[in-house]
Amino acid sequence: MDTLIQSVDQRTRLAGANRLEILLFSLGKDSHTGREEVFGINVFKIREVMHVPEVTHAPDMPPGVKGMVSLRGQMIPVVDMAHFCDLDVETKPSVLIVTEFNRSTQGFLVHSVEQILRMEWNEIKVPPPMLANRLGGLVTAVTELPDKRIVMIIDVEKILAETELEQDDLTRFEGVESFGRDATVLFADDSSVARKQIAMTLDTLGIKHLSAKNGEEAWARLEEIAERAKAMNVPVYDLVQLVLTDIEMPGMDGYVLTRKIKDDKRFAGIPVVMHSSLSADANITIGKSVGVDAYVPKFDPRELAKTLEPFIKIKTAD
Template identity: 55%
Template sequence: MSELLKRIDARTKLAGTNKLEVLLFSLGKDQRTGREEIFGINVFKVREVMRTPEITAAPEMPSSVEGMVSLRGTLVPVIDLAKYTGIVTDGRPDIMIVTEYNRHTQGFLVQSVDTILRLDWSAMRMPPDMITNRMGGLVTAVTEVKPNTLAMMIDVEKILAETSPMDDAYLFANLAPTKEHRMVYFADDSIVARKQIERTLDAMNIKYAQAINGMNAWEDLQQMAAQAEMNGRKLVDTLQLVLTDVEMPEMDGYMLTKHIKSDARFAGIPVLMHSSLSGDSNQRHGEAMGVDAYVPKFDPQKLSMKLCEMLKIEDVQRH
């Protein structure tokens, strides 16, 4: 396993190149279809890969949550991805991929790990409706890794949201709506993240537009800039901030930021990077691309505070 992951230390050099490294894995051959589906996860999110250790069952958990394991003194929840996706196989998941993002660690059980591929985000396409419907929105992007074989990038955020159900209303409590007019454009490929951003902005009474990847966002933003020029106005008068995820098919957040910062029409519009990638190196890479600030995902309170700071919001309605 160490040989498989030895290139992980070099992955940070990919920032700003619109490239990523993907760890490919299989959940086994589906008894119903006879196919072996290939999935992928960004190496940025992988902490280690190991043989499945002894798992301690945890009561009152979703059926796909096998239990907990202790890794160097830390209890880590373990999710059987075959059970989660509904893929029925003969084999037992022998491998555990330990992932870390947003400062949380979890294990994913898989049947086998294949290799690490370096890909261009432009080669990652939005999944066709057939895959989206069959996988219930789990897949955020697909790419062909060899003839007639697709690799499907999984939405880790969706898995964690659905296997760790809780009443998250408290996360949005006391978000004060502003009386000032502000407009934000955000881009994120995760439906879970987009819904949380929407709830935050709605609670703050901030208008917004959105895209499901960096390429769509850049196309929309260019149209907004062209429209502002036609009207003889500066874009900053109608758009005050861009909020972007890092990982997105077709164009990642680093490249989107690079485009924005190299176009004079976007002068005065800050870029806020919003990502579940927890490492400090990701923040440094974002800053190198011109990102003005960084805020972790799934913390509406921190997102709200950062938006108030960057949008210079002072006039809020107190509850």
């Protein structure tokens, strides 16, 4: 299984070109429907794939968390993916996908892994409402395989939130105070959990905000704002003072969105801050290469506030 996850540098170059690789996996055949559906996760979030090691069970674990495993001296929580997808499967999971994002490490139990699929982000689509509402709202994007199977890409950040592996929201907001400035931020993120967290932070900071579910939607909103600014005979910066973007988004990723903003004179003076669970140095380097003004890992409201503050205060004080 080690050959599944290879060069991070190669995958970094893919990300900068609006491409990605997703690992396809199965959670087993649902005993109710008889179907074995295909799921996917961005390889960038995966540290390794292994056969399930011995799991140490502990009392008072959150629902869906099977216990802990020791991985090279580090104890990491093990999450049963079938539980969160509400699938009743008879076979036991045989594979552990060890993931690393949001500066946390956890293992996801799955039935089997299939292959790594190289794709462009414009082949990854926002799921239609009927599909998005399946599996408790865990499906954040979908794509179609050549054999016509549908791959559902899971919102792993939502899983962390629901397993309570993420710190309580109220605790995270201690020390976050209003900037006392009149400003508007446009933010883009395909995760419903992330959008909620960002909105809560901006509300606490006293900043007005507009949201988008992906890069394409964010770009469309920016073009609408630019048209409005033109009609008002004011610079776009008067209407929106900062763009906050995720990296991984269906249709158009954060790198491409940033490049389009920086290459368009209409958006001169508007800083772009990248806010992502992909916090490796390689991702930060790509962000800088496309013109991003700052990079902040998910998700710490205090750190996000600290990153936004100089842009908001300097620009709105002009």
